[in-house]
Amino acid sequence: MNYQSTYQAARIVAPQLEAIFAQHLRAAKESGEEDLAPLPEARYVEHILDATFWASLRKEEGHNTKISIAFVPPEQAGNPLLLKHTLPLNPAVLTKIAPGVERAGVHIGVWHKNDELYVWGTTIIIPNFCFILDVSEPGLLVIKHRRIYGFGKYTNLAVLKGEQIKFVDTTSPRSRDWPTMLLTLLDLTAPSYWNDSVNVLIQLAVSMRAHQRGGTLLVVPSSNSNWLQSIVKPILYGVQPAFGGLSKLLEQERKEASQIFWQTALKREVDHLAGLTAIDGATVVNDKYELLSFGVKIGRAKGKEILEELSYSEPVIDGGAKIIPATKVGGTRHLSAAQFVFDQKDALALVASQDGHFTIFSWSVKNNRLQAHRIDSLLL
Known part of the structure; x- marks a missing residue:
C-alpha cells in the first residue's frame, strides 16, 4: 500500500481490531449466521483510522467533519449509491464529502483493489459485523459493528480520542444484577432480551447525551409511588395523567x-x-415508559441515610469496579441521582453530563451497594 499512516494510535490498535472482528465472524459462522461482512485486515484498518483521524481535525466551510465509514464491498451493501469514478481514501476526500453524509445512518462505503483503499459511494444498509468507524467530534474515533439481532444502536468495540485508547471489555465476569441496559450495550444478552423496552432505554440515553445540556432520567416502578418520598415538593411540572406516548407504541403489534x-x-x-x-431537574418515567414528571428536585427521603460510598466502574479494559466516596462520582446532578437510587433501590437513574459523560446508577442486591457504571464509551 502506498498510503503511509502517521497516526500512531492507528498502528497500535489495528492488529487488535482485526483479531476482535475475526473472533466475532468465526463465532457467527459456526452458529450458522449469514450475511456476514468481510474481515477488516489490520493494514486496511490502520489506513482507514489514519485518514479519518486527520480528516476529523479539518473543517469544511467552517464545520467540523462528521462521518461514518463502512468497510464493505458495494455488492454487500443494500441499495448502494455508487460513484461513477471512485475516489482515493485520504483526509482531503473525506473532508470534502463529509457535509453530504453526516446524517445518522449514512455510511461512506470503502473497499480495496490492488491493496489500495477507495471510496465507492454511500449506503444505509450494511451486513452483520461490518467494520464501522464513526467521527462525531474532532479527534474522536469510535469503532463499532452492526448487531445481528434487532434494530438499534451498533455495538462499540473501541474509542480513540487523540492518543487515548479505550477497548470495550466484553471478557471480564459480569454480575447478574448489572442493569440489563448495560449488558445489552455490551452485546452480552441473549437475542430474546434485545427487546423493545431495553432498546428504548438505550435510545433515550443516546438522545439525552446528544442534546449536550446534561440531564437526569429516573426510571421508577409502576407498581408503587415510593419515589415521591425522594422528591422535593411541590412538583412544578407534574404530568396528569401520565403521558404514554412511548408506552402506547411499545404495546402496538407491528407488521413488517x-x-x-x-x-x-x-x-x-x-x-x-x-x-x-x-430542563433543570430530573425527568421521571415508570418502567412502562409513561412520563410522570420533569424538572423535579431530588431530596433525601425522610429517615434514609446519607450515601457515603459506591462501586464505580467503566466497561473498558482496566476499568473494573472500585469503591469510591460518593462525592467523587461527579457534580451535584450525579450525587443527587446516586442518593435517589440509594433511597429507592428498585429505581434506576441515568445521568448525562454536559461534557458527554454518561452514568447509570442502580442498586446491587448481590453486593448490597450502590453501583455506578460510566457508559459514554458505549453510547458514542
Missing part, C-alpha cells in the same frame, strides 16, 4: 410493512421525552 413507520414514530417520542431532561 409498517416497521419503518413504527421506528420513525418511536424516535420522535424518544427525542420528545429525552428533550425534557435538558
Whole structure:
C-alpha cells in the first residue's frame, strides 16, 4: 500500500481490531449466521483510522467533519449509491464529502483493489459485523459493528480520542444484577432480551447525551409511588395523567410493512421525552415508559441515610469496579441521582453530563451497594 499512516494510535490498535472482528465472524459462522461482512485486515484498518483521524481535525466551510465509514464491498451493501469514478481514501476526500453524509445512518462505503483503499459511494444498509468507524467530534474515533439481532444502536468495540485508547471489555465476569441496559450495550444478552423496552432505554440515553445540556432520567416502578418520598415538593411540572406516548407504541403489534413507520414514530417520542431532561431537574418515567414528571428536585427521603460510598466502574479494559466516596462520582446532578437510587433501590437513574459523560446508577442486591457504571464509551 502506498498510503503511509502517521497516526500512531492507528498502528497500535489495528492488529487488535482485526483479531476482535475475526473472533466475532468465526463465532457467527459456526452458529450458522449469514450475511456476514468481510474481515477488516489490520493494514486496511490502520489506513482507514489514519485518514479519518486527520480528516476529523479539518473543517469544511467552517464545520467540523462528521462521518461514518463502512468497510464493505458495494455488492454487500443494500441499495448502494455508487460513484461513477471512485475516489482515493485520504483526509482531503473525506473532508470534502463529509457535509453530504453526516446524517445518522449514512455510511461512506470503502473497499480495496490492488491493496489500495477507495471510496465507492454511500449506503444505509450494511451486513452483520461490518467494520464501522464513526467521527462525531474532532479527534474522536469510535469503532463499532452492526448487531445481528434487532434494530438499534451498533455495538462499540473501541474509542480513540487523540492518543487515548479505550477497548470495550466484553471478557471480564459480569454480575447478574448489572442493569440489563448495560449488558445489552455490551452485546452480552441473549437475542430474546434485545427487546423493545431495553432498546428504548438505550435510545433515550443516546438522545439525552446528544442534546449536550446534561440531564437526569429516573426510571421508577409502576407498581408503587415510593419515589415521591425522594422528591422535593411541590412538583412544578407534574404530568396528569401520565403521558404514554412511548408506552402506547411499545404495546402496538407491528407488521413488517409498517416497521419503518413504527421506528420513525418511536424516535420522535424518544427525542420528545429525552428533550425534557435538558430542563433543570430530573425527568421521571415508570418502567412502562409513561412520563410522570420533569424538572423535579431530588431530596433525601425522610429517615434514609446519607450515601457515603459506591462501586464505580467503566466497561473498558482496566476499568473494573472500585469503591469510591460518593462525592467523587461527579457534580451535584450525579450525587443527587446516586442518593435517589440509594433511597429507592428498585429505581434506576441515568445521568448525562454536559461534557458527554454518561452514568447509570442502580442498586446491587448481590453486593448490597450502590453501583455506578460510566457508559459514554458505549453510547458514542
